[in-house]
Every structure is written in structure tokens, then in C-alpha cells.
Amino acid sequence: LMENPFKSIYKFNKEAGLLEKGYSDFLEPSFLIEEAIEDLPQLDNLSYELKIKMDSNPKDIARHIVGLAGGVDAELTDLQRFDKHIDAIVYAVGGAYKLGLTPQQLEAGIAAVMYSNTKKIGAGKDEHGKALKPDNWPEIEAEQIKKLQAILDKRA
Numbered sequence: 001l002m003e004n005p006f007k008s009i010y011k012f013n014k015e016a017g018l019l020e021k022g023y024s025d026f027l028e029p030s031f032l033i034e035e036a037i038e039d040l041p042q043l044d045n046l047s048y049e050l051k052i053k054m055d056s057n058p059k060d061i062a063r064h065i066v067g068l069a070g071g072v073d074a075e076l077t078d079l080q081r082f083d084k085h086i087d088a089i090v091y092a093v094g095g096a097y098k099l100g101l102t103p104q105q106l107e108a109g110i111a112a113v114m115y116s117n118t119k120k121i122g123a124g125k126d127e128h129g130k131a132l133k134p135d136n137w138p139e140i141e142a143e144q145i146k147k148l149q150a151i152l153d154k155r156a
Contacts, residue, residue, distance in 0.1 A: 005110040012114055016121050021129045025076055026066055031130070032088055033062035059130075100155040112147040116140050 003011075013019050038058045076084075096106050123134035134140070 003111070005107050005114070008111065008114040012117050012121075015118070016131050017125075018129065018131065023078075023081060024128075025081070026063070027128055027130075028081070028085075030059075030062040030066040033065055034058045037061060059126075063128075099152070101151070102156075105151050105154065109148055109151050112144055112151070116144040 093106065096109070101109070117131070119134055119137075119140045120131040124132045126132060
């Protein structure tokens with residue numbers, strides 16, 4: 001039986017030591033933006049100035065955007081933060097369903113990604129505490145892609 005997806009995400013964050021740092025109004029939104037813009041083809045067409053500062057790296061671009069929006073000095077309530085993350089989940093899950101996935105297929109996809117994420121534990125963290133990918137990440141990612149593609153291939 002597959003582990004509850006929310007429990008597996010909690011377990012990963014706890015084991016990776018990510019919960020200890022607490023909430024950051026700068027980093028949490030930047031992680032969401034980074035994922036949203038990752039792999040977009042137009043990242044290479046950013047303005048010259050932004051390319052110099054960011055070298056078209058989604059992580060740095062996301063952090064720059066949040067910094068411009070005042071995320072460094074944000075004084076949000078936990079209610080605002082909680083609502084923001086629930087909305088992000090609703091959009092993310094809705095987007096997956098728009099790809100033609102069933103709830104069971106989405107759970108299987110989360111399980112595949114979380115299995116790969118557990119391989120990051122012990123690989124270190126960047127200067128902001130985000131888990132880094134281990135040296136053998138290309139092999140781990142290739143297996144994850146294979147699992148995700150198999151799930152997509154089973155869509156109705």
C-alpha cells in the first residue's frame with residue numbers, strides 16, 4: 001500500500017532537516033516560482049541585465065523575483081502563509097488532473113518523485129538550506145522520468 005503523499009512529503013522534509021529552519025517568507029515563495037519556471041524555453045531570452053545577474057538559473061531568478069516583490073522583508077501571518085500554500089496545492093493538483101491523470105496516478109507520481117527526493121538526504125544543502133542533488137542524480141532522475149512516463153502512458 002502506498003504511503004499517504006502528504007506524509008511522505010513531511011517525512012522527507014523532516015529527515016532532510018528542512019523543518020528545523022522554519023518558515024521563510026523569502027525562500028518558500030522562491031521555491032514555488034523556481035519550480036514554475038524550471039524548464040521553460042524562454043529563460044534564455046531574459047533581458048541582458050537579468051542574464052548577467054542570474055545566468056538564467058531558475059533558482060536565482062526566482063529568488064530575485066521574490067526579492068523584488070519584497071519577500072525578504074515580508075511580515076505575513078501564518079494564516080496568509082497557510083492559505084498561500086493550500087492555493088498552490090490546489091493549482092498544482094488541478095494542473096496534474098488537466099493532464100488527464102487520475103487521483104491514483106497522481107499519488108503514484110508523487111511517490112516516484114518522493115522516492116527520488118529521499119536520495120538527496122545527506123547530499124548537502126545550498127546556502128539557503130535547500131537540499132542538493134547527489135552526484136549520482138542523473139541516474140536517479142532517469143529512473144524517476146521512466147516511472148513518470150509510465151504513469152502518463154497509462155492515462156485514459
